[in-house]
Amino acid sequence: MGVASVAVLGLIAWPVMSHFGIPPFTGGGDPVSYDRAGASKAADSETLMPTGPRADFTSVKTLSDGTKVSVVTLEGKKSGFKGKVWVWAPKEYTQDPKFASRGFPVMIALPGGPGNDSNYWSVGEFGKDKLSLEKSVSKWYQEGKSKPFLLAMPILNPGPDDKGIYWDASDIPGQPKMGTWLTEDVPDLMKANFRTIKSRDGWSYMGSSTGGFASLKAVLKHPDKFKTAIANGPDIVPDSPLWRGHGKEKRENNPEALAKQLVATKGPDVYIAFQVGTKEHASTINAIKKFMATYGKGPVHTKLWEIPGGTHNGATYLSNMQSPTQWISEHIKWQTPRP
16 A cells, blocks of 8 residues: 555655654754643633643744644553654634634644654645645635644654555554554544544544545544545555454455445544545546445545646645645534634
């Protein structure tokens, strides 16, 4: 899985991470806190105030609007896995008093391969316009085309996905519990340190290639926790060789089987936006369209954006992500407070 992501997405990520001195290239920067003075009481019943304990975030990069990307090494209490998570909060969260007691929606953004010691969404700048996910979310929110997402950007794999070995963002027997890490420990980190939304209505995934598969699967496997996803050039079915001898568990992590089950039980509703470049492998495009035709019904709401001339890389996806983000935002429960 994700061969193209190693060749293309990984090559984009590595020099970017090195240039900005992201761990493992440095030991980190100054401490970062996302607390606000006077925000001890939730503004409404839908807001979940930070539950603690506070994580030791350190600064990685400061954006032009004063917001910071920071990183922490998270020891997952439920998965037992230890890895890095980069986070970012929009200026409305950190700087605007009228939002001081409001919960914010969360987007968990996942890279393609290898994704074991970095996440290119955290500080990546893509294309000639040097687009970044953080700056894009801020811009889209200001234009009324996105919710002001908090971003959680964890590593995806416990090791490099070379030699045909990868983990399908799942709890494969005998392997690190990457499914639990991504769908329980990382959300728990966000709840511990940020004002979030109590219900699934404020939780979303976005990912590319292998991360797109992980995003698709997370929403279908846990529709009680997560409502929306953007899956960019994803694989549709699990195919890691590590599943050998574990057919039952493999089926339990197959988005096709999960979607079929969700349709049969008639909900809850999930919203999945797909992006794919027209120059990607025909098998990727055809698999997405087959999935949508077969399972995109009832509670499984799907929509596809085909990117003319687009290839399998982060620059293609991010530069065209405004419309998918707007679509999933329409299904995220969050309103801008009145002045």
